[in-house]
Amino acid sequence: MRYDQLELIYNENNNWKHIMARNSILGVFAKSPIKPLEKHIKLVVKCSNQLIPFFSACSEQNWSEAAKVRRKLSKLEQDADALKRQLRLELPGGLFMPVDRADLLELLTQQDKIANRAKDIAGRILGRKLEIPESLQEQFNAYLARCIEATEKAAEAINELDDLLETGFRGREVDLVEKMINQLDAIEDDTDTMQIVLRKDLLALESELNPVDVMFLYQIIDWVGDLADLAERVGARLEILLARK
Amino acid sequence: MDILLNSGSTLVMIAAVVGLFMAWGIGANDVANAMGTSVGSKALTIKQAIIIAMVFEFAGAYLAGGEVTSTIRKGIIDASFFVDSPELLVFGMISALFAAATWLLIASALGWPVSTTHSIVGAIVGFAAVGVSPDAVEWSKVGGIVGSWIITPLISGVIAFLIFNSAQKLIFDTDKPLQQAKRWVPMYMFFAGFVLSLVTIKKGLKHLDLHIGNADGFLYAVITAVIVALIGKVFIHRLKFDESAALKTHYANVEKVFALLMIVTACAMAFAHGSNDVANAIGPLAAVVSIVDNGGQIAAKSTIAWWILPLGGFGIVAGLALFGHKVMATIGTGITHLTPSRGFAAELAAACTVVIASGSGLPISTTQTLVGAVLGVGMARGIAAINLGVVRNIVVSWVVTLPVGAALSIMFFWMMQSVFS
Numbered sequence: 001m002r003y004d005q006l007e008l009i010y011n012e013n014n015n016w017k018h019i020m021a022r023n024s025i026l027g028v029f030a031k032s033p034i035k036p037l038e039k040h041i042k043l044v045v046k047c048s049n050q051l052i053p054f055f056s057a058c059s060e061q062n063w064s065e066a067a068k069v070r071r072k073l074s075k076l077e078q079d080a081d082a083l084k085r086q087l088r089l090e091l092p093g094g095l096f097m098p099v100d101r102a103d104l105l106e107l108l109t110q111q112d113k114i115a116n117r118a119k120d121i122a123g124r125i126l127g128r129k130l131e132i133p134e135s136l137q138e139q140f141n142a143y144l145a146r147c148i149e150a151t152e153k154a155a156e157a158i159n160e161l162d163d164l165l166e167t168g169f170r171g172r173e174v175d176l177v178e179k180m181i182n183q184l185d186a187i188e189d190d191t192d193t194m195q196i197v198l199r200k201d202l203l204a205l206e207s208e209l210n211p212v213d214v215m216f217l218y219q220i221i222d223w224v225g226d227l228a229d230l231a232e233r234v235g236a237r238l239e240i241l242l243a244r245k
Numbered sequence: 246m247d248i249l250l251n252s253g254s255t256l257v258m259i260a261a262v263v264g265l266f267m268a269w270g271i272g273a274n275d276v277a278n279a280m281g282t283s284v285g286s287k288a289l290t291i292k293q294a295i296i297i298a299m300v301f302e303f304a305g306a307y308l309a310g311g312e313v314t315s316t317i318r319k320g321i322i323d324a325s326f327f328v329d330s331p332e333l334l335v336f337g338m339i340s341a342l343f344a345a346a347t348w349l350l351i352a353s354a355l356g357w358p359v360s361t362t363h364s365i366v367g368a369i370v371g372f373a374a375v376g377v378s379p380d381a382v383e384w385s386k387v388g389g390i391v392g393s394w395i396i397t398p399l400i401s402g403v404i405a406f407l408i409f410n411s412a413q414k415l416i417f418d419t420d421k422p423l424q425q426a427k428r429w430v431p432m433y434m435f436f437a438g439f440v441l442s443l444v445t446i447k448k449g450l451k452h453l454d455l456h457i458g459n460a461d462g463f464l465y466a467v468i469t470a471v472i473v474a475l476i477g478k479v480f481i482h483r484l485k486f487d488e489s490a491a492l493k494t495h496y497a498n499v500e501k502v503f504a505l506l507m508i509v510t511a512c513a514m515a516f517a518h519g520s521n522d523v524a525n526a527i528g529p530l531a532a533v534v535s536i537v538d539n540g541g542q543i544a545a546k547s548t549i550a551w552w553i554l555p556l557g558g559f560g561i562v563a564g565l566a567l568f569g570h571k572v573m574a575t576i577g578t579g580i581t582h583l584t585p586s587r588g589f590a591a592e593l594a595a596a597c598t599v600v601i602a603s604g605s606g607l608p609i610s611t612t613q614t615l616v617g618a619v620l621g622v623g624m625a626r627g628i629a630a631i632n633l634g635v636v637r638n639i640v641v642s643w644v645v646t647l648p649v650g651a652a653l654s655i656m657f658f659w660m661m662q663s664v665f666s
Contacts, residue, residue, distance in 0.1 A: 025612055026277060027632060028616060028635050029285070029630070029632070030631060031630065033630060091630075094633045095633065096620070096623050096631040097630050097631070098626035098628070099626075165626075165629055167418055168417070171417070172419075
């Protein structure tokens with residue numbers, strides 16, 4: 001009957017769950033950072049994917065639609081930011097993990113930069129109502145799509161983290177992820193080549209365009225390329241994460 | 246001496262009630278530790294876990310609890326010291342029970358992890374060393390027990406590490422993990438069944454007067470293990486897999502097989518827990534009963550009264566039934582990424598270690614052993630995140646428990662002495 005009284009105390013304080021967690025073996029298991037990390041990169045990819053409808057609205061000069069897409073993109077970027085902060089808070093020191101905590105946080109930072117870059121691009125284009133020259137549009141869209149493909153590849157590799165955990169971060173699963181990272185590098189190489197061609201073609205058009213617009217066009221081309229660069233860096237961080245220990 | 250003849254049955258009654266309460270507390274309190282990993286990795290529902298716990302805790306307590314009970318009853322204290330004043334031993338054992346039960350209550354209320362093993366050992370050493378004389382304690386045995394508290398988590402950690410790595414090699418890091426799982430998981434079931442039944446047959450059944458020879462015991466253990474593995478195989482065969490989700494979710498299918506294995510290891514865990522922890526409640530009771538029944542003579546050879554082990558088992562089951570549901574309901578949520586393939590490795594390692602300790606008559610802490618096993622799986626890079634702060638808290642509370650148990654028991658001992666003399 002004394003236990004009943006205890007039970008009452010627990011219920012009154014409404015922290016029974018907390019007590020049990022401390023009171024038993026289950027408190028030993030901390031929250032896994034892997035699912036949130038995967039969720040984060042999914043948000044990031046969704047965010048950068050918005051650039052495709054964004055640029056297609058821009059090319060039709062439908063600025064209200066473009067603004068709508070940018071708002072959506074911006075919202076996704078904020079969500080990713082919030083998740084990033086939450087994950088950092090949930091990952092205090094004193095956790096014993098199969099991967100290095102610093103590596104994990106660095107990976108998260110890199111992932112988040114992709115979304116930031118996507119937001120920068122949309123903001124700059126919309127702010128100046130900057131148009132991609134008609135003759136470059138097809139080429140630019142292909143370039144954009146390829147860069148976004150790089151981010152998707154990075155997400156695919158990050159999504160293997162839970163399978164990596166299943167396999168104790170070794171063996172076939174590591175080989176599989178290595179392969180994905182190689183593919184990611186190949187895509188990034190590809191975007192570099194595309195960027196060179198795009199710049200050359202823009203150079204040929206320079207005289208016909210507003211010089212200030214040209215400057216910003218170069219900047220946009222750079223930034224879109226950054227998406228692939230950052231995705232490659234996510235892959236590199238993942239590789240470092242796997243190599244440790 | 247007269248006190249034992251006049252109030253003997255009263256003393257036995259007191260010891261039985263406190264012992265029963267203690268067993269009840271162990272059932273209510275420790276169920277989360279013994280069964281939590283299975284519920285947490287969703288291999289079992291709460292109801293299933295409680296039913297398994299009830300059956301196997303009782304079986305463990307009854308069939309394999311005798312050796313540790315003997316240690317608690319007469320292994321820590323030098324009985325020859327009490328030949329002239331057996332009532333002191335009776336008072337002491339009852340005080341130790343009171344002390345451990347009180348500490349269990351206080352610590353549970355404050356949300357501190359308790360080890361009933363540590364509190365009862367601390368309490369017995371406390372009353373004997375301070376209340377009677379330091380020479381009344383068999384210090385070498387106590388040293389062995391305390392040493393085992395450090396060694397068993399290490400051993401179970403190493404076993405867990407090896408089991409987890411073997412599962413990685415045999416099942417996960419292969420071309421067809423699902424086929425490999427179907428082939429090897431029954432072998433792990435065999436292993437669990439073999440270790441548990443061998444220890445039970447060789448060590449546990451002594452007090453039931455079943456004397457089974459070495460070769461026979463080995464044979465029976467193998468037969469039991471084969472039966473366990475065959476039943477497991479049948480259930481694996483009946484599992485339905487999501488074949489369409491070929492590569493992407495192949496580990497999800499593998500985990501389904503491991504979930505079945507985890508039912509077996511959960512049974513093993515409950516059995517092991519019952520076999521070791523029942524003694525904390527009924528070991529002192531057994532001492533009291535044997536002294537009173539023999540009219541104050543401390544018989545070294547006497548066996549445990551037939552009703553004591555079932556009483557302990559019943560107490561644990563009652564605690565589970567009345568309180569376990571509430572405890573279990575609070576777990577299950579909040580644990581992410583504890584898949585059955587990790588949980589089984591930790592549970593199997595801990596269960597084997599605890600059962601072997603039970604067979605050797607070593608009172609150890611189930612939770613401590615399980616924490617060691619979890620860290621072992623963590624070392625093999627198998628668990629997403631382990632809270633080292635919580636591990637530290639658990640260790641600290643165990644260290645604190647020893648002097649507290651001792652102090653409480655000394656207090657109760659002096660109180661009993663003044664009341665009865």
